Amino acid sequence: MNELPQQLANGLILGAMYGLIAIGYTMVYGIVQLINFAHGEIFMIGGFGALTVHLMLPDGFSLAAAIPLMIIGGMICSVAVGTAAERFAYRPLRGAPRLAPLITAIGLSILLQQAVWKWYPDAKKDRSFPQFDGEPLSVLGANIQIGSLFVLVAAPICMLALGLFVNKTRSGRGMQATAQDPDTAKLMGINTDRIIVMAFAIGAAFAAIAAVGYGLHNGQVGFKMGFILGLKAFTAAVLGGIGNIYGAMLGGLVLGIAESLATGYIGDIPGMELFGGGAWKDVWAFSLLILVLLLRPQGLLGERVADRA
Amino acid sequence: MTALLEVEDLKVAYGKIEAVKGISFSVEAGQVVTLIGTNGAGKTTTLRTLSGLLKPLSGNITFDGKPLAGVPAHKIVAMGLAHSPEGRHIFPRLTITDNLRLGAYLRDDKDGIEKDIQRAYDLFPILGERRKQAAGTLSGGEQQMLAMGRALMSRPKLLMLDEPSMGLSPIMMQKIMETIVELKSQGTTILLVEQNAQAALSLADHGHVMEIGKVVLSGTGQDLLHDESVRKAYLGED
Numbered sequence: 383m384n385e386l387p388q389q390l391a392n393g394l395i396l397g398a399m400y401g402l403i404a405i406g407y408t409m410v411y412g413i414v415q416l417i418n419f420a421h422g423e424i425f426m427i428g429g430f431g432a433l434t435v436h437l438m439l440p441d442g443f444s445l446a447a448a449i450p451l452m453i454i455g456g457m458i459c460s461v462a463v464g465t466a467a468e469r470f471a472y473r474p475l476r477g478a479p480r481l482a483p484l485i486t487a488i489g490l491s492i493l494l495q496q497a498v499w500k501w502y503p504d505a506k507k508d509r510s511f512p513q514f515d516g517e518p519l520s521v522l523g524a525n526i527q528i529g530s531l532f533v534l535v536a537a538p539i540c541m542l543a544l545g546l547f548v549n550k551t552r553s554g555r556g557m558q559a560t561a562q563d564p565d566t567a568k569l570m571g572i573n574t575d576r577i578i579v580m581a582f583a584i585g586a587a588f589a590a591i592a593a594v595g596y597g598l599h600n601g602q603v604g605f606k607m608g609f610i611l612g613l614k615a616f617t618a619a620v621l622g623g624i625g626n627i628y629g630a631m632l633g634g635l636v637l638g639i640a641e642s643l644a645t646g647y648i649g650d651i652p653g654m655e656l657f658g659g660g661a662w663k664d665v666w667a668f669s670l671l672i673l674v675l676l677l678r679p680q681g682l683l684g685e686r687v688a689d690r691a
Numbered sequence: 692m693t694a695l696l697e698v699e700d701l702k703v704a705y706g707k708i709e710a711v712k713g714i715s716f717s718v719e720a721g722q723v724v725t726l727i728g729t730n731g732a733g734k735t736t737t738l739r740t741l742s743g744l745l746k747p748l749s750g751n752i753t754f755d756g757k758p759l760a761g762v763p764a765h766k767i768v769a770m771g772l773a774h775s776p777e778g779r780h781i782f783p784r785l786t787i788t789d790n791l792r793l794g795a796y797l798r799d800d801k802d803g804i805e806k807d808i809q810r811a812y813d814l815f816p817i818l819g820e821r822r823k824q825a826a827g828t829l830s831g832g833e834q835q836m837l838a839m840g841r842a843l844m845s846r847p848k849l850l851m852l853d854e855p856s857m858g859l860s861p862i863m864m865q866k867i868m869e870t871i872v873e874l875k876s877q878g879t880t881i882l883l884v885e886q887n888a889q890a891a892l893s894l895a896d897h898g899h900v901m902e903i904g905k906v907v908l909s910g911t912g913q914d915l916l917h918d919e920s921v922r923k924a925y926l927g928e929d
C-alpha cells in the first residue's frame with residue numbers, strides 16, 4: 383500500500399476540521415481578546431444538534447438529503463449556545479481582569495459537557511453518527527471514506543465565504559475596524575456589541591459544520607469530543623497567528639498534516655521506535671506549537687504586536 | 692435660535708477622579724468653537740463624553756435639540772456628530788479607501804459615498820494617490836488628513852477635531868489649519884480642541900480656556916488672542 387498519500391489525506395481531513403474550529407477561537411480573540419475555552423463544547427453541541435435532526439427524520443430518508451438539514455440543526459444549536467454564552471457569561475465581564483472571563487470559559491466548558499452527559503439520551507457513552515454506505519474513494523493513492531470527504535469540501539467553501547464577507551461587505555469591514563480599534567469603530571457608527579455577537583455566531587456556525595464533518599468521519603459523537611479537538615484547534619489558531627482567519631485554517635492544516643505524518647513515520651526512525659503510533663500524536667502536535675512559538679511567536683501569519691498599534 | 696450643541700454643567704469622572712468639573716458652553720451652527728488649555732485640562736475627556744465613549748457623571752448635553760444622555764456612541768454618530776479622535780486612530784491595516792468608507796458606515800447612498808470619497812481625495816490629494824495602501828503606512832500628517840476626511844464622510848452637522856496639529860511639522864500644521872478654514876467657509880460647524888492656541892484662536896469664532904476640569908475664560912477668538920493672561924499662559928509671552 384502507498385502510505386504517504388494516505389497519511390497526507392488523513393492529515394488534511396483532520397486539519398480541515400481543526401481549521402474550521404480554529405476560526406471561532408481566532409475571530410473572538412481578534413475582536414475581544416478573549417480565549418473562549420468553551421468553543422470546543424460549542425463544536426460538540428453542533429454535533430449533537432445534527433445527530434438530533436437525523437434521529438427525527440423518517441426511516442429511509444437518504445443521508446445525502448439529510449445532511450443540509452443536519453448542518454442547519456447543528457448550526458442552530460451551536461449558534462444559540464455561542465451567542466448566549468457571549469450575552470450572559472462574557473459580556474457582563476467585559477472590562478474585568480483577563481482571568482475572570484478565562485475562568486468563566488473553563489467553567490462554561492465543564493457545564494456544557496456535563497449538561498449533555500446528563501440530559502442527552504444515552505450520551506454517557508459515544509453515540510453513533512449516521513454513515514454513508516459504499517466503498518471508499520481512491521484519490522491519488524489514498525483511500526478516503528465518502529463521509530470524510532465532507533469536511534474537505536466544506537472547509538474551502540467556508541473560507542471563501544468568510545473571506546468575501548470580511549472584505550467585501552459593510553459588516554465585514556465593521557468587524558475588521560472593531561478588531562483593530564473598538565472605540566474608534568464606535569465613532570464610525572458601528573454597533574460593536576452586534577459585531578461581537580456576529581463573531582461568536584460565525585465561529586459557532588463553522589464549529590457546527592466541523593462537527594458534522596467529525597461525525598461523518600468518525601462515525602460517532604460524544605460529550606467529550608470537544609475537549610481535545612478544541613485544544614488542538616486553539617493550538618492551530620495560535621500556530622497560524624491568532625486573530626488571523628486565514629492563519630487559523632493554515633494552522634489547522636499544518637497541525638493536522640504534521641500530526642498525521644509524525645504518527646505514521648516517527649516510529650520508523652532508528653532509535654525512535656518507542657514513539658511510533660497514535661498514542662503520541664498529541665505530543666507531536668503540542669511540540670510543534672512550542673517550536674513555532676519559539677521561532678515565530680506571532681504565529682505563521684500573525685503580525686508582530688508592535689505593528690498593531 | 693437654540694445652539695446646535697449645548698453643554699450645561701457637565702461633570703465627568705474616571706473612577707473617583709473628576710476630570711471635568713462642571714463646564715458649560717455652546718456651539719452655534721456654522722461656527723468654529725475651540726477649547727484650548729494645558730495638558731490634562733479635560734479637553735479630550737469632554738469630546739469623548741460628547742461622542743458617547745464616556746458616560747457623564749452629571750450635567751446636560753443637548754445636540755440638535757435632543758438630549759444625548761444615555762445614547763450609545765454609534766447612535767450619536769447617526770444624529771450627526773462626528774469625532775476625529777486625539778492621536779488620529781486610523782485603522783492601520785485597512786486601506787485608505789476602506790478607512791474613508793468606514794466613516795460612511797451608516798450611510799446607504801452608494802453614489803453619494805463614492806462622491807464624498809472623491810471629495811476627500813480632492814481635499815487631500817495625497818490620500819487619492821495612496822488609496823490602495825494600508826493606512827498604517829501613511830506619515831503622521833497624512834494620517835491626520837485621513838482621520839479628518841474619515842470624520843467628514845458621515846456628513847456631520849458638527850465635526851469635533853481633537854488636536855489635529857499634534858506632532859506635525861509646521862508645514863503640515865499649516866496645511867491642516869488651512870483645511871479647517873476651508874471647511875469653515877463651506878459652512879461646516881466645528882468644535883476644535885488644540886494645544887496650538889495661536890492657530891486655533893485665530894480661526895475660531897469663540898474660544899474657551901480650560902484648566903484642570905473647568906472653563907476659566909471664554910470669549911471670541913480675537914478677544915482671547917489679545918487677552919493678556921492667555922498670551923502669558925498659552926502663547927509663550929511674558
Ligand SMILES: Nc1ncnc2c1ncn2[C@@H]1O[C@H](COP(=O)(O)OP(=O)(O)OP(=O)(O)O)[C@@H](O)[C@H]1O
Nearest residue numbers: 705708710728729730731732733734735736737886
Ligand atoms: N482613562 C483615564 N483614566 C484615568 N484618568 C484619566 C484617563 N484619561 C484621562 N485621565 C485624566 O483626566 C484628566 C483630563 O485628561 P484629558 O485627556 O481629558 O486632558 P486633555 O485636556 O485632553 O489633555 P492633553 O492636552 O494632554 O490631551 C487628566 O488628569 C488625565 O490624567
Ligand SMILES: [Mg+2]
Nearest residue numbers: 734735736777
Ligand atoms: Mg487631549
